[in-house]
Amino acid sequence: MDCLFGSKMLDYEVTVFTANRPFAATFNNVFIKLVGTSGESERKWLLSLRGASAFAKGAVASFTVSCPTSVGKLVLIELDKQPLVVFPEDAWFPAKVEVKSPEGVTYNFPIYRWITDCKVHHFREGTALKGFEDNHHLGRYSREKEIKQRQKDYCWDVYADGIPHCIKADDLLSLPPEVRFSFSRQTEFLFNAGTGLAELQLKGLADNKMGWTNLDDISRVFCCKQTEISDYVQEHWKEDAFFGYQFLNGLNPMLIRRCDVLPDNFPVTDAMVFPDCRCCLVEEMRKGNIFLCDYKQLDGVKTNIINGKKQYLVAPLVLLHKTPDDKLMPIAIQLKQKPAEDNPIFLPSDSEYDWLLAKIFVRSADFSEHQLNIHLLRTHLLAEVFAVSLLRNIPMVHPLYKLLIPYTRYTMQINFLARKTLISEEGVFTKFTSSGGEGMSTFLKRSLFSVTYSSLCMPEDIAERGLEDMPNFYYRDDGLRLWDIINRFVRGVLSYYYKNDLEVQQDSELQNWILDIFEHGFLSHPCPGIPQKLATVDELIKFVTMVIFTGSAQHAAVNSGQYDYGGWMPNMATSLQLPPPTKKGEATEESMLKTLPDVNITVQGMATLWLLSQQSSDFVPLGQHPEDHFSEETPREMIKKFQKELEALSAAIKERNKDLKVPYTYMDPEEIENSVAI
Structure with a gap:
């Protein structure tokens, strides 16, 4: 009635920001x-004199919504768009x-998602709210509706028995639009994947099933694409000090551990490793100078058949000694787990090719351990579980969603592509590596059951492996500083929202998230320490x-250097095609070359490692939050502080690297992508 007699309307100024990304614009009515x-x-039609350009890519457009009375404190907005007759x-x-x-009062409504239909979509005001704090009935309703829809959009699927579950998607277009690659990322990835062999000038060799007859031929192929570190690898790969350095x-810096007692199945004696009697094993172990790498999880894994030939994979034990000049030197290698007369312990004092061949078998075993366990399982597959569970259980208005969503970018699509092109029946890994196929499935199951919570938490992992004092261990040095910086940031944000342990316990959305991870990531297997629920703020922060x-950091550490260390194939053979030696004194340069993979296996491996080491043009470095999800000033300031700490660490790493023959760059924050996105 007041409106009829001209009572003054209240004006709300509405500003709509369309994302600055390809195809973000709409011609529909909003x-x-x-x-x-x-x-x-x-319901107000957002009509502008600018017409459709008001919702163009990167556009910012303002409108007025008038109401006869105040609507009070804003809880949510409803957005929808309707097509015109002319435009679909x-x-x-x-x-x-x-x-x-x-x-x-200015209210912020984060959206950052594709709207593809004519339905009404609800978006909450940006102040973070946990479920038990959401007191308005419309807020609770929209929260429940959002989660129900997300659980339809993000369904769990079983790709293979015994490995973490993944998002259900029949093809790329069935992935929810907001988790797909950007147009530029998609274009670059497809181009790189399609032209990898050509880019490396290897196209004519992809079908060559001949073996290598000399290292110079491998060198000529390798010359087509080199990096500073790959050059160093080619020059030094035979050296014991470099062999030790790579652990x-x-x-793969995840396998080495200090050795206090020799395993029963590794009967190394003082006479073998210290023939001059200057040291003894017991004393060196007591001093903390002896280290072990044990590939026992590879034992008995069925190997592939490639080019019609059986391939070989060993489960070696490697003993290393930290020398007085702080070098880590291999002193004994046993290629199979069970001691036997036909399983000799190889030593640096053996003939050149006996010792070199033993190291080649170790490096090839390390390739499978690294790619399947350390890289695929412990970063890619677990990161996808964390992301899918977040999107299934945590609404956008929840502080955990706002904190974690930048760290899930592109993970689902890159993993979908990995399942399709790398580990599928016709995938590159399946077809061209010794552990592809049936062996891959066996090894992944074993690896998942070996995961412990402490092995995923870097400070505990380093301590458990006895590596706190190891010199020249840059993965540890940079990683621990990164862990501390990330931990301080997470503690600041979560302590701002969770004032006590009871708030953690009564947050049902949070508890659903962690339980989903336990059930679908760790398959409800009681992996030591993996939580099924969270009882304290400290547990949540950790x-x-x-x-x-x-x-972010761990994935970068085990991904970014793949071409650096694997481009020169003899240093990291994807497969080997002669059985491991059973006697000493028989290895020659010719038998070593015959053991190495054929030409086509080599170049397929090179092209794949090159692709997986490429940085995209829309790379987002660690700590950057391109989407503005937080409205409160306190967490926004914490993000800025986080970024400054990362900048300082990056500068320190660059300064340190100036003095290193082999710079360690993989955990430089500027080189770390925010998420598993490649």
Whole structure:
């Protein structure tokens, strides 16, 4: 009645931000409704003199929504778009909406998702709320509706028995649009994948099933694409010091541990390793100078048949000695787990090719251990579980969603592509590695059951492996500093939202998230220490730190150097095609070359490692939050502080690397992607 007699309307200033990304624009009509604690506006058509350009890529457009009375404190907005007769329904990617009330309060509504249909979509005001704090009935309703829809969009699937579950998707287009690659990332990835062999000038060799007859031929192929480190690898791969160095700062720094007592199945004697009697094993172990790498999980894994030939994979034990000049030197290698007359312990004092061949078998075993367990399982597959569970259980308004969503970017699509192109029946890994096929499945199951919570948490892992004092261990040095920086950031944000342990315990969404991870990531197997529920703020902080570290820093450490260390094939053979030696004194250069993989296996491996080491043009470095999910000033300031600490660490790492023959760059924050995205 007041409106009929001209009572003054209250104006809400609405600003719509369309994301600055390809195809984000819409030609459809856009409508909005404001919903508050005291009422709601009419559904308003956002009509602009700018026409469709108001919702162009990167556009910022303002509108006025008038109401006869105040709607109170804004709780949510409703957005929908309707196609015109001329233009078909299209997809729109709004970044956020800001609403300034007549009282002068600005409300922020983060969106950052594709709207592809004509349905009404609810978006909450950006102040983070845990479920038990969400007191408004419309807020609770929208929260429940969002989770129900997400659990339809993000379904669990079983790719293979005994490994972590994944998102259900028949093809790329069945992935929810907001988790797919950007147009630029998709274009680059497909181009790189399709041209890898050509880019490396290897196309004519992809079908060559001949063996190598000399190292110079491998060198000529390798010359087509080199890096500073790959050059170093080619020059030094035969050296014992470099062989030892790679257990610390190469692709797999996760296996080495201090050895206090020799395993019963590794009967090394003082006479073997210290023939000059200057040292003894017991004394060197007591001093903390003896280290062991045991590949026992590879024991008995069925190997592949490639080019019609059986391939070979061993489960070696490697003993290493830290010398007085702080080098880590291999002193004994046993290629199979069970001691026997036909399983000799190889020593540096053996003939050149006996010792070199033993090291080649170790490095090839390390390739399978690294790719399947350390890289695929412990970063890619677990990161996907963390992401799918987040999206199934945690609504956008929850502080955990706001904190973790940047660290899930592209993970589902890259894993979908890995399942399709790398580990599928026709995948490169399946066809061209010794552990591909049936053996891969066996080894992944074993690896999952060997996971412990402490092995995923870097400070505990380093301590358990007795490596706190190991010199020249840059993976540890950089990783521990990164863990501390991430942990301080996570502690700051989560302590701001969770004031006591009871709030953690009564957060049902949080508890559903952690239980989903336990059931679908660890298959409800009682892996030591893996939590099924969270009881304290400290437990929550530790777990979230692990989640961010795993998908960013740890993935970078075991992914980014793949071509650096594997491009020169003899250093990291993807497969070997002669059985391991059973006697000493028989290995020659010719038998070593015959053991190495054929030409086509070599070049397929090179092309794949090159692809997996490429950095995309839309790379987002660790700590960057391109999407503005937090509205409160405190967490926004914490993000800035986090970024400054990462910048300082990056500068320190660069300064340290100036003095290193082999710079360790993989955990430089500037080189770490925020998420598992390649």
